[in-house]
Amino acid sequence: MIGYGIAGAAVVGAALLGGQQKGGAVKPADAKSNFETGESSVIEGVGRVRVGGLKAFGNTDGSTRARLLCRLQGPIDAVETYYLGQREVTVEANGDVSSPPWARRGGSWCNWQDKIGTGSESAWAGLMSLFPSLWTSAHRVRGIAQSQLLFYNPGLEEKKYLSLYQSGAPESEWVARASRIYDPRLGAVNWTDNGPLICAHVLRRDPAFTFERFNWAKVAEAANKADVLVATLTGTEKRCRLWGMWAWESERGETMRQFLDSAGLEIRLDGDGLIYFEFIDDEITPEISFTPADIYDYSWAAGPEAVERPNIARVKYYSPERNYELSDLVVEDKVAWAKIQSEVDKYGPKYFDLELPFCPSASQAQRILRRKFALERADRGTMITNMVGLAAWGLLYAEIEEPDLGDIELLRLAAPRVDDDNGSVEIPFTIWPNLTPWNPATDEAPAPDTIPELGYETDMITPAAPTGALQITYPGGAKELRVSFSLPNQDYDFVEATYRIYTGDLPSAYQSMSEYPSTTTATMAYDVVDVLGRTIDARVRVFDGEDGSYFSEPLNVVVGESNTPPAAPTLVSGGANSDSGTVTASINITVQAGQIRVAAIRFQRRISPSGSWSTVLTQNSRPNQQVSFSEIVSTGSGVPQWRAQSIVSDGSVGDELLINPSSGGGGG
Structure with missing residues (x-):
C-alpha cells in the first residue's frame, strides 16, 4: 500500500482535482541534499532528475568512511552524471572517482558504486567488510536506487586530507534517468519522459486505478502527440515532457493536478468510463451543441471584474538551466501576451502565478502558461437549459448558438447542476479563448542562462568544445576513439577529457579517456573502444592544483573514420x-x-x-x-x-x- 493516488475512482473529473492541499512534488533543493531523518516518504523520480538522497547508513572504521545513500524508488533506468561536493566527477566502471582531486596513482580516494533498485539487490560487500557486526547479508535494501561511497584517508597530517575532507565527507548527487514507464505503443516498460505516459504511470500508483481502467489506445494517441517535435526559440524539442520527484505519501488529487498542469493535460473519460488524456492547447472539437430552443436563460459576463482579473502572467518550472531547481521564468515585458499593460496602468498589477514542478522546458512552460492565463481572463457565463442539458454530463466542450445574437461560440463547460423541481439544468461555462498559433519568435521568452554550481566557482578559462572525434583501426585490428581539442593559454597541470555514448537519444554516463601525450600537455585523448557510427558527446576541462575550469561545451558528433591519404611523416x-x-x-x-x-x-x-x-x-x-x-x-x-x-x-x-x-x- 502506498500513500499516493487519486481520490474517488468514480469521479475522476472535477472531484478528482478538487481541493487545494499541498501536492506531492518534492522541493528540488531538498531532494538534492544528503539528508538524515528517522522517517521518509518513498520518493519516486520521473524523467531526468538531480537527486541527493537519504543517508541510510554512515560510519567509519577509523580509516575509511562509508556512506549508503537511498536515492529513489527503483528501478531507475540509468545514472547520467555524478556530482561530489557540488562538482561534476567521472566515475569509472569499478567505482573509482577519477576526477581531481580524488584521483591518485593506482586508484582513487573515493569509490562510488550504484544499484538501480531492481529488487534483487544483495547486501553491499564494502559495508559488510568494514562493519561486519553492523551490516550483514540480511541488509539488502531491495527495490531502492542507491549508492555506496567509500572515502579513504590519506592521513590526517597530509595536505591532501584537508583538500578532500576539510568539511567532512562531501555530499553526492546523481543526474539520473528515473522510473521506467509502461508504453502501450510498445507493450513494454522503458524509460521515457513522455508526459501522458508518466501521468498514467503516476495515476496507477493508486491501487484503485488498475490497468483495466485506462483506454490505452487513446493514451497512446496522446503520447504520440507528446513526442512530436515543436519549434522553440532555440530549435525544436518534444512537445510534452515531465521531469521531477514526488512523494508517495502526499495528497492525491493535488499531486495529480501538479503533473497534469506541468504537462498541459487534462483527464478525460470515454463512453465506457475509461481514462485517457487530452492536451489543453489542442484545437478543441465540440462534444455537444445547444440551440436557443434548448436554453431557458443565458447570462454572460466579460470575464472577472477588471479590478480582479489577472493582468500579468508568471510561471515557475523545473529548470535544468538552474541546476534542476524550481525557478522563475521571466516572461513579463519579454512577450506581449504575458502582460496586459492597459489594465496594469489602470488597476495595478494582478498576478496569475503558475507553478509547474514537473515541467523541464521553458518553452513548454510558456505554452501552458499562455493558455491558462487566457482561460483565467476569459469571459464566463451560465446557461439554464431544459433537461437536454443532462447530456453534457462528463463533457468538457460545447458549441452554442447565442439566443440573442445568434453567434456561435465554443465553450468549456463546468459540471451541470440539475433542478428536478423546475425540469432544468444549470451549466456554468467559460468562453474558450481563440489563441493564435504559437510563434516562438514572438511568443516565447528565452530560458534563463545556465548557472554554475552554487558551491563551486572558478576564474579559470573554460576550454572550447573539442574540435573532432575519429574512430581509429590499427593495422592489427585494435580499435581506438580519438578526440582532439585546443586548450586556452593559461596555467594548468592536469587535463581531463571525458565522453559518453548514445543509444538512440539516451546517453550513458561520461567515461574517462587517456589524455595524450600526458595529462599536463594533452592535445587529444583516446579510449580503447569501437564507437564507429555511434553518437557521442566529448568534452574537456583543465585543473591548476585544486582549482578547475568548467567543462567545455560538449562536441556532439557521429563518430566516423577519416581515410584521406595523410602527409608523409x-x-x-x-x-x-x-x-x-x-x-x-x-x-x-x-x-x-x-x-x-x-x-x-x-x-x-x-x-x-x-x-x-x-x-x-x-x-x-x-x-x-x-x-x-x-x-x-x-x-x-x-x-x-x-x-x-x-x-x-x-x-x-x-x-x-x-x-x-x-x-x-x-x-x-
Whole structure:
C-alpha cells in the first residue's frame, strides 16, 4: 500500500482535482541534499532528475568512511552524471572517482558504486567488510536506487586530507534517468519522459486505478502527440515532457493536478468510463451543441471584474538551466501576451502565478502558461437549459448558438447542476479563448542562462568544445576513439577529457579517456573502444592544483573514420649510412606523424633504384608520437633505400619520407 493516488475512482473529473492541499512534488533543493531523518516518504523520480538522497547508513572504521545513500524508488533506468561536493566527477566502471582531486596513482580516494533498485539487490560487500557486526547479508535494501561511497584517508597530517575532507565527507548527487514507464505503443516498460505516459504511470500508483481502467489506445494517441517535435526559440524539442520527484505519501488529487498542469493535460473519460488524456492547447472539437430552443436563460459576463482579473502572467518550472531547481521564468515585458499593460496602468498589477514542478522546458512552460492565463481572463457565463442539458454530463466542450445574437461560440463547460423541481439544468461555462498559433519568435521568452554550481566557482578559462572525434583501426585490428581539442593559454597541470555514448537519444554516463601525450600537455585523448557510427558527446576541462575550469561545451558528433591519404611523416632525428668496408648500410631514425587520423607508420626497404618495396616494420602511432626505426643490412646485392609512410584506418598510405644512405639523411 502506498500513500499516493487519486481520490474517488468514480469521479475522476472535477472531484478528482478538487481541493487545494499541498501536492506531492518534492522541493528540488531538498531532494538534492544528503539528508538524515528517522522517517521518509518513498520518493519516486520521473524523467531526468538531480537527486541527493537519504543517508541510510554512515560510519567509519577509523580509516575509511562509508556512506549508503537511498536515492529513489527503483528501478531507475540509468545514472547520467555524478556530482561530489557540488562538482561534476567521472566515475569509472569499478567505482573509482577519477576526477581531481580524488584521483591518485593506482586508484582513487573515493569509490562510488550504484544499484538501480531492481529488487534483487544483495547486501553491499564494502559495508559488510568494514562493519561486519553492523551490516550483514540480511541488509539488502531491495527495490531502492542507491549508492555506496567509500572515502579513504590519506592521513590526517597530509595536505591532501584537508583538500578532500576539510568539511567532512562531501555530499553526492546523481543526474539520473528515473522510473521506467509502461508504453502501450510498445507493450513494454522503458524509460521515457513522455508526459501522458508518466501521468498514467503516476495515476496507477493508486491501487484503485488498475490497468483495466485506462483506454490505452487513446493514451497512446496522446503520447504520440507528446513526442512530436515543436519549434522553440532555440530549435525544436518534444512537445510534452515531465521531469521531477514526488512523494508517495502526499495528497492525491493535488499531486495529480501538479503533473497534469506541468504537462498541459487534462483527464478525460470515454463512453465506457475509461481514462485517457487530452492536451489543453489542442484545437478543441465540440462534444455537444445547444440551440436557443434548448436554453431557458443565458447570462454572460466579460470575464472577472477588471479590478480582479489577472493582468500579468508568471510561471515557475523545473529548470535544468538552474541546476534542476524550481525557478522563475521571466516572461513579463519579454512577450506581449504575458502582460496586459492597459489594465496594469489602470488597476495595478494582478498576478496569475503558475507553478509547474514537473515541467523541464521553458518553452513548454510558456505554452501552458499562455493558455491558462487566457482561460483565467476569459469571459464566463451560465446557461439554464431544459433537461437536454443532462447530456453534457462528463463533457468538457460545447458549441452554442447565442439566443440573442445568434453567434456561435465554443465553450468549456463546468459540471451541470440539475433542478428536478423546475425540469432544468444549470451549466456554468467559460468562453474558450481563440489563441493564435504559437510563434516562438514572438511568443516565447528565452530560458534563463545556465548557472554554475552554487558551491563551486572558478576564474579559470573554460576550454572550447573539442574540435573532432575519429574512430581509429590499427593495422592489427585494435580499435581506438580519438578526440582532439585546443586548450586556452593559461596555467594548468592536469587535463581531463571525458565522453559518453548514445543509444538512440539516451546517453550513458561520461567515461574517462587517456589524455595524450600526458595529462599536463594533452592535445587529444583516446579510449580503447569501437564507437564507429555511434553518437557521442566529448568534452574537456583543465585543473591548476585544486582549482578547475568548467567543462567545455560538449562536441556532439557521429563518430566516423577519416581515410584521406595523410602527409608523409617528418624526420625528427637520425639518418642512414653506407659502409663500403663492411659492405653494409644502416639506418637509425626517429619520425613522427602529426595528423589525428594516422593509425601507424610503416617502414619499408628496397634495393635501389628499381627493386620492389618490402615492409620491415609497421608501428602503431598517435599524433606526434616519436617512432624509432633502425636496422643494418648487407649491400652485397645493391645499395638499399628506406621509406616511411603514414597509414590510416583502412590501410591507405600517404606520401613517403625517402631515406637514402648515400646522403645520410632524409629527402623526398
